[in-house]
Amino acid sequence: MNWNALGRPRPPLLVAVAAVAVLAACARVPPPPPPEVREGYPERGARLIQQYGCGGCHTVPGVDRADGLVGPPLTRFGARSYIAGELPNNAENLRRWIQDPQSVEPGTAMPDLGVDEADARDIVAYLFTLE
Structure with a gap:
């Protein structure tokens, strides 16, 4: 008792x-607050995702032939709390991940694709539309 x-x-x-x-x-x-993106052009970001070949590894809604199964699907990316299980999901951290994934997670399968800052900003803007 x-x-x-x-x-x-x-x-x-x-x-x-x-x-x-x-x-x-x-x-x-x-959960952490949703990410805010005030810069970048989402429409251009979708085209850049295709141009850089991100769809070879990731499934990315709204991007033609982006149905890869190597990396995680990027569906509802804007609603996620973390990037690569390491960083809080916000525009600056995602830009950093896209431009230099090895600095975030050494040895990750995510390759350095040579994405410049302007392109990364637009890719970030697009990914945050995926809620």
Whole structure:
């Protein structure tokens, strides 16, 4: 039997309800805020994703022939919390990942494609439309 501070038995139902409430509160850790992109041209980003061949490894909604199965699908990318399981999902971190993935995760299969800053900004803008 479970006892309270006054030495009286606690009803099992009350203990169970309290335990559920505590566990529910722990499970409600809010996700990071959604990423914001104020720069870049999403339409151009979609074309660049095709031009750089990202679809050879990734499935990318809205990009013709982007149905690769090597890397993770980029569906709903704008709603994700992390990039490569390493970085909080925001525009600056995604630009960094696209331009120099090895600096984020040494040994990753993601290749350095030589994406310049302007192209990376546009690719980021497109990926964040995928919610």
